[in-house]
Amino acid sequence: MLELLLAHDGVDLTYEEAMGVTYDDVHADPEAALAQIVSRYHEVAKQCDFVVVVGTDYTDVAGPTELAFNARIAANLGAPVLLVVSGRERSPEAIANLIEVSVSELRSNHAQPIAVIANRCLPASIEDVRAQLATLSSGTLPGWAIPEDPFLNAPTVAALMEAVGGELALGDPELLGREVLDVLVGAMSLEHLLDKLVDGAVVITPGDRSDILIGLLAAQQARNFPSLAGIILNGGFYPPDSTGRLVEALDPSLPIIRTDLGTFRSASAASRARGRVSKESQRKVDTALALFEQNVDGAALLAGLDVPRPEVVTPLMFEYELLSRARADRKNIVLPEGEDDRILRAASTLLGRQVADLTILGDEQSIRARATELGLDIDAATVIDPHDPELVERFAEEYTRLRAHKGMTVERAREIVPDVSYFGTMMVHLGLADGMVSGARHTTAHTIKPSFEIIKTVPGVSVVSSVFLMCLEDRVLVYGDCAVNPDPTDTQLADIAISSAATALQFGIDQRVAMLSYSTGESGSGVDVDKVRSATELVRSRRPDLFVEGPIQYDAAVDASVAASKMPGSDVAGKATVFIFPDLNTGNNTYKAVQRSAGAVAVGPVLQGLNKPVNDLSRGALVQDIVNTVAITAIQAQAGSTALTSTNGASA
Secondary structure (H helix, E strand, O other): OOOHHOOOOOOOOHHHOOOOOOHHHHHHHHHHHHHHHHHHHHHHOOOOOOOOOOOOOOOOOOOOOHHHHHHHHHHHHOOOEEEEEOOOOHHHHHHHHHHHHHHHHHOOOOOOEEEEEEEOOOOHHHHHHHHOOHHHHHHOOOOEEEOOHHHOOOHHHHHHHHHHOOOEOOOHHHHHHHHHHEEEEOOHHHHHHHHHOOOOOOEEEEEOOOOHHHHHHHHHHHHOOOOOOOHHHHHOOOOOOHHHHHHHOEEEEOOOEEOOOOOOOHHHHHHHHHHHHOOOHHHHHHHHHHHHHOOOHHHHHHHHHEEEEEEEEOOHHHHHHHHHHHHHOOOEEOOOOOOOOHHHHHHHHHHHOOEEEEEEEEOHHHHHHHHOOOOOOOOOOOEEEOOOOHHHHHHHHHHHHHOOHOOHHHHHHHHHHOHHHHHHHHHHHOOOOOEEEEEEOOOOOHHHHHHHHHHOOOOOOOOOOEEEEEEEEOOOEEEOOOOOOOOOOOHHHHHHHHHHHHHHHHHOOEEEEEOOOOOOOOOOOOOOHHHHHHHHHHHHOOOOOOEEEEEEOOHHHHOOOHHHHHHHOOOOOOOOOOEEEHHHHHHHHHHHHHHOOOEEEEEEEEEOOEOOEEEEEEOOOHHHHHHHHHHHHHHHHHHHHOOOOOOOOOOO
């Protein structure tokens, strides 16, 4: 658990710094251990804005005093207590009794319980548990129940391999992270074993049973059989040369593990393997977070903690807010690149946490099989083949209508629209999806060119542009345009500024616009400065309500002391939040310099000015980048049929 928490973005502590004392310390001298915990806590608190204190996990219970000791820790730290009790194999009445006893024990030791969670409750009795929780302390203590999810207890293939003391003989090492949902002993005939296979199973079979091994690999390739998580060959045997060459020639991705243990000991060791929610299992983390989000009122819990909303906005806070806002009004986002594992991993996270509804383009059987092989759950996604004849015909006719002025014919359109970027864009245009995210495998031009032809710009906006949301250590800034327009005119620069301000507003960022140049105010002249000066005046005339300053240098825009000398009294200088670069060369280099030098998280590019949201990914995008971009696209779609700006500059 501690390793998982330390892996969280924004945490900069070592394992040793984050640990209080060991169980042995408590057994040896409880009072000295308590003093050490308090001391260690204050050392950590000096480095952090807030501290989460994880109580003992009850795997080494010293007696009935363990809860009391936790209560004494909380009281000495002045920390409110969120009490979590296990509902596993307990009736609703037993859970309620346990909570009442525990709350009484906490209060008798001067700890302050502020809420209760009954975890791992039987799904069939979850409503009865919630009814019991509603009566806690005469209804004054908030309580929530979270149902048991067997997936969270499932060990990985790697955990089973370690448990049996095995080694990977063949297969894809990346698939060792897949969760094992069942363990079967394959000592029976193949025909009987095939009837017992289930998705996510690991089969343990003697290494000299070549018939079982070949049969399982054939079943793994067959479309209508369950997808196995792995095969363990026991007894120290491995198929003879002839069979071994055949197996190697099949080049299976399915992990095949060798162990010297016999069948009984292999099965016993595998059954004892413990599943953990760890940083290596993104699907488990997503499942756990989704269970919490769906069953616990986070706002009520924070109210109980009386935690004020900080003015500082960290990258982690911003990402969390993106997901929360997208989840509040779920939209359907199309992902054209279903053959990319990163897209599938992001889809699993987005669906598991209910951030958006997803449509994935590609061959359904292949995509779902690959997701299952990776241990991902994308069952809730819709998968559409971009060569579907009915949709191709419909899209071709519409594309022909839209491009008739360019001489487009239906025959030519039928060749164009099966391209995944065109197909996804047509889905957005026709309302079959609310937005599109692509670019993990395609160039920016390939991704956004169809949107210029099909979706087009908001009336009154002369140019599609982009921004990056730059998440610094303590705030989020908007940089535009850093990805689309090489050398915008003054009119286009004004459009970019107004669009960027609207984007800032949509994502909760203050609108203070700096029109950047190498000169501040009236101190310089020249074609480039004059362009920025003209663009600034256009923004002021079109949007007199906006705080905008230009031309202005970057240091004067962000540094209050520099602003005081170069542009005193300005509403923007020294406190700008939206930065408009005069050209693509300046913007692209600056955002990358800040990203690399300041360790900023750059979210984007976020396209703006289109009638409906389409966003581009970097081909080096990480899974979290894809998750964030989908959330941003969903939030843009929530604004309605228009994008982010209108002719009078009002936020759509």
